[in-house]
Amino acid sequence: xxxxxxxxxxxxxxxxxxxxxxxxxxxxxxxxxxxxxxxxxxxxxxxxxxxxxxxxxxxxxxxxxxxxxxxxxxxxxxxxxxxxxxxxxxxxxxxxxxxxxxxxxxxxxxxxxxxxxxxxxxxxxxxxxxxxxxxxxxxxxxxxxxxxxxxxxxxxxxxxxxxxxxxxxxxxxxxxxxxxxxxxxxxxxxxxxxxxxxxxxxxxxxxxxxxxxxxxxxxxxxxxxxxxxxxxxxxxxxxxxxxxxxxxxxxxxxxxxxxxxxxxxxxxxxxxxxxxxxxxxxxxxxxxxxxxxxxxxxxxxxxxxxxxxxxxxxxxxxxxxxxxxxxxxxxxxxxxxxxxxxxxxxxxxxxxxxxxxxxxxxxxxxxxxxxxxxxxxxxxxxxxxxxxxxxxxxxxxxxxxxxxxxxxxxxxxxxxxxxxxxxxxxxxxxxxxxxxxxxxxxxxxxxxxxxxxxxxxxxxxxxxxxxxxxxxxxxxxxxxxxx
Amino acid sequence: xxxxxxxxxxxxxxxxxxxxxxxxxxxxxxxxxxxxxxxxxxxxxxxxxxxxxxxxxxxxxxxxxxxxxxxxxxxxxxxxxxxxxxxxxxxxxxxxxxxxxxxxxxxxxxxxxxxxxxxxxxxxxxxxxxxxxxxxxxxxxxxxxxxxxxxxxxxxxxxxxxxxxxxxxxxxxxxxxxxxxxxxxxxxxxxxxxxxxxxxxxxxxxxxxxxxxxxxxxxxxxxxxxxxxxxxxxxxxxxxxxxxxxxxxxxxxxxxxxxxxxxxxxxxxxxxxxxxxxxxxxxxxxxxxxxxxxxxxxxxxxxxxxxxxxxxxxxxxxxxxxxxxxxxxxxxxxxxxxxxxxxxxxxxxxxxx
Numbered sequence: 001x002x003x004x005x006x007x008x009x010x011x012x013x014x015x016x017x018x019x020x021x022x023x024x025x026x027x028x029x030x031x032x033x034x035x036x037x038x039x040x041x042x043x044x045x046x047x048x049x050x051x052x053x054x055x056x057x058x059x060x061x062x063x064x065x066x067x068x069x070x071x072x073x074x075x076x077x078x079x080x081x082x083x084x085x086x087x088x089x090x091x092x093x094x095x096x097x098x099x100x101x102x103x104x105x106x107x108x109x110x111x112x113x114x115x116x117x118x119x120x121x122x123x124x125x126x127x128x129x130x131x132x133x134x135x136x137x138x139x140x141x142x143x144x145x146x147x148x149x150x151x152x153x154x155x156x157x158x159x160x161x162x163x164x165x166x167x168x169x170x171x172x173x174x175x176x177x178x179x180x181x182x183x184x185x186x187x188x189x190x191x192x193x194x195x196x197x198x199x200x201x202x203x204x205x206x207x208x209x210x211x212x213x214x215x216x217x218x219x220x221x222x223x224x225x226x227x228x229x230x231x232x233x234x235x236x237x238x239x240x241x242x243x244x245x246x247x248x249x250x251x252x253x254x255x256x257x258x259x260x261x262x263x264x265x266x267x268x269x270x271x272x273x274x275x276x277x278x279x280x281x282x283x284x285x286x287x288x289x290x291x292x293x294x295x296x297x298x299x300x301x302x303x304x305x306x307x308x309x310x311x312x313x314x315x316x317x318x319x320x321x322x323x324x325x326x327x328x329x330x331x332x333x334x335x336x337x338x339x340x341x342x343x344x345x346x347x348x349x350x351x352x353x354x355x356x357x358x359x360x361x362x363x364x365x366x367x368x369x370x371x372x373x374x375x376x377x378x379x380x381x382x383x384x385x386x387x388x389x390x391x392x393x394x395x396x397x398x399x400x401x402x403x404x405x406x407x408x409x410x411x412x413x414x415x416x417x418x419x420x421x422x423x424x425x426x427x428x429x430x431x432x433x434x435x436x437x438x439x440x441x442x443x444x445x446x447x448x449x450x451x452x453x454x455x456x457x458x459x460x461x462x463x464x465x466x467x468x469x470x471x472x473x474x475x476x477x478x479x480x481x482x483x
Numbered sequence: 484x485x486x487x488x489x490x491x492x493x494x495x496x497x498x499x500x501x502x503x504x505x506x507x508x509x510x511x512x513x514x515x516x517x518x519x520x521x522x523x524x525x526x527x528x529x530x531x532x533x534x535x536x537x538x539x540x541x542x543x544x545x546x547x548x549x550x551x552x553x554x555x556x557x558x559x560x561x562x563x564x565x566x567x568x569x570x571x572x573x574x575x576x577x578x579x580x581x582x583x584x585x586x587x588x589x590x591x592x593x594x595x596x597x598x599x600x601x602x603x604x605x606x607x608x609x610x611x612x613x614x615x616x617x618x619x620x621x622x623x624x625x626x627x628x629x630x631x632x633x634x635x636x637x638x639x640x641x642x643x644x645x646x647x648x649x650x651x652x653x654x655x656x657x658x659x660x661x662x663x664x665x666x667x668x669x670x671x672x673x674x675x676x677x678x679x680x681x682x683x684x685x686x687x688x689x690x691x692x693x694x695x696x697x698x699x700x701x702x703x704x705x706x707x708x709x710x711x712x713x714x715x716x717x718x719x720x721x722x723x724x725x726x727x728x729x730x731x732x733x734x735x736x737x738x739x740x741x742x743x744x745x746x747x748x749x750x751x752x753x754x755x756x757x758x759x760x761x762x763x764x765x766x767x768x769x770x771x772x773x774x775x776x777x778x779x780x781x782x783x784x785x786x787x788x789x790x791x792x793x794x795x796x797x798x799x800x801x802x803x804x805x806x807x808x809x810x811x812x813x814x815x816x817x818x819x820x821x822x823x824x825x826x827x828x829x830x831x832x833x834x835x836x
Contacts (some may be wrong), residue, residue: 183647208648214678219637219671226578226641232648249669253631254638261617263610264833298834308777308797322836 002082003052004073005036007061010046012280013332017041019074030054030077035076042162042335043196054079124396147304151313151348158339160355166308166340167197167273167329170315171346171430172236175205181319184220185237194239195275195334221247225254225324228270232321238274241290241328248293255324271318273327276304277369277419280332281463284455289420291367294326295397295429301350302396304328306371308338310394313348321350328396330369353400355407359387362477363407365430366417367393372466373449374417377473386481387477396426402448404430405437412443414482417473422450444480449473495783516722517731519786526785527569527726529804531561534585535783536805536812537594538757541584541601546759549724549820550601553630554615557585559756563688564589566729567656567749570737571758574651578626578639579658581616582688582755584686586658590623597813602816604822611825612833626655633666636685639702643683654682654740662693664707670714673746677714680745684736685711687748688723695767707750716746723751724780754780 007017018040024030031051037048057078062066068074161169175181182205187194189212202210213400217238224234238244244251255268278287294302295459298322301323305311311329318325340346356371357378366374371392378388389407393400414434417428427448434446452466519527538556545554550552557564568577568589574756576807579586587597601615608618629635639649639657646653662689663669664678676683687707691698698705708718717739721732731752736747754776758765765773790796 018658030821031808129782214671214674216671216674218668219640219675220670222634222637222672223644223675226626226638226643227645227648229638229640230576230642230645232645249631249634250637254629254634258617258627259836260833261609262627262833263608264607264611264621265621267836301835 003077005075007068007072009070016067016069019061024056027469152341157342158242161308161338161340162337163308164334166312170312174319176189181233182209183235185240217246221250228268233269235271256297267322268324269322271325275331276328283458287456291396292425301325304368309340316347351395351398354392356388356392359389361387362413363389363411365391371415373473376470380474407439409441415447415476417449419451447476466469493723530565532808540812554761555582556757560753563723563751566726567669567733569730570733575655576624576642576655578635583628590625592620593816594815598819599822605825606822623750630714633663636669637672640676643681647680658686661689661698676746682740683746685748687750690753693757711748714799718748720750723753724782
């Protein structure tokens, strides 16, 4: 009986990869454990091993094919005593390897509980293609009305780049500019980053400035803060912010408060960065959004970008900032591509939200991966004649109340979208601020769409239920529009 | 509890609970204790006396309601910080926990500024916003003043990291107590400091009680000089009541760290005469224990005796020193009593740069 060999996932969040190289050819006898092929993502190269014994009857996806979706059959293995040519001829048509293959949720994405997370390439202004195959450069010709575009001069060339690359470039550029900037964390140097965000930094800047730490979050957070007290500018990577709970005392009691307690003498120019929030199928201890936690603390700035362009511009600003900045990334966004301005020194100011999409009927406020639900929901709403204005907060603290309030004064309605918990969340804060500043403009109560009030479950169906969904956002928007 | 006392043979105040120090402690200097010359003894006397009188005044002002919150006095431990400062050079940094008044004075920070911070006034070193446990001076290389037990150990290791990064030849003295020595981040820091050979000296001020808990009730290994053994960090137990022993050990430790060999641990066997904080009824030890420590091991009295006996100073000369020190302290207290409270607008300053 012929066996399909499927494109494997290298990580909980991988959706596609490149079939770099076949190490066996059609007709070869293979045993379990034999390396069949090498596959690549923008993060890593891995080997595909045979699990079953047999003959490689047919290769369905050839060397060098990009964007092969996880679980696509890549070859057929004929079982023992089976007619190889018969097995090969029973092969289905090779799976399409075009980027479009990704826009529909794959079975694997469903299995990973991601089916409901909108795929980025279905959202205008984003592009899920890996950079290995760069899109033709686009140019800003038509400046849209939102202020955020003023950050990018007219005529600037845009290049597509993943969030991961944008973050890396931001660090590299700041490290080139300032010898006081260094990066430390677990696996940041030789391993090139647990999520490959620090790829290449060790090679360029050496072991003195790109420092692998032991697994010791509380300790190295304190070491970073102490170094920052002396004026160095550490970029401390947490493998994920879930692990930073071990270090939260140093972040809050030492980094955030010392300037005040010293009467302004001792600043702490440090960036704590890393993936925050739920990835996929990693359960409760690895799936928490800390935006609300850190946003409660005076003395911290909290940044959580969605696009690659904001990731780059904001990380550069964070590294230059004289204050401690919590920089919350998202693992699922790392591999997504967005146009990034090609400028020598592109920064985005901390504390400014961006109107990502204009509309007149309802304001949707979100940030980070929450934007993927918000934007997709806005598209759905448009079909029903509701024009949603989508605000990307980008910075959580200081919160850009003015942009939110101005939008609510226009639309009279607001919903918030976040993956974090409902109680004392970012949505709760926004609702309170709208009450304080725009109560008379409201035509409906502010509604929050959040992660559910439960620890993140592991089971795919339960995880999906625990996260917000596009349907929930659409429903909330319609509810505040009384539709 | 006697476990530690057995080890105390070679060093100072001993570590046993409710016992007086055993043989070999501070009265006679250990055979290899270096002698001080007259100037060293004079300087040590002045500095230790300033801390003693300052702390006595702080206690008094706390009683008068001029100082609020927590106030942890350094009385009895003066030889540790003064001796260690003698072993440092300009540029070396100091960081400690919340029993920090002595460290600030030893670093040369202004007594008026320290006292006014204790009273929460605008002329305080942190403009009245830090209080007893949180003061800093970049100019004097003093990095606090930290209220979270053990946090200063990682921070001090980070300051040493910065010295290493900048290759500036400076050493960071990182002080913590026998209580903090049981915090996890201490060992995380030890590991990184030795791994990266950071120029840090860990000074463990073992005053025998973590709040009200005797060392032997809280620590499986009461010889704190051995706390770095599994990382390969050398350590020694030091009679922390004898400033000459502190200075000599401090020189060895600082030299080790400065020469690129990495961290060094000094367990300073010392004693605090007062309670943990002002509100401590000190039921965990006998009055007799405290009295005997004061009478037989007082660090200032040891130097005073040398000044009289070896250096032939007169009682009048010592009195003159004492009144000069009192003058500084009284002036500080006067300033701290009458300096205005911070302007209400200060509430919202110094949160971000």
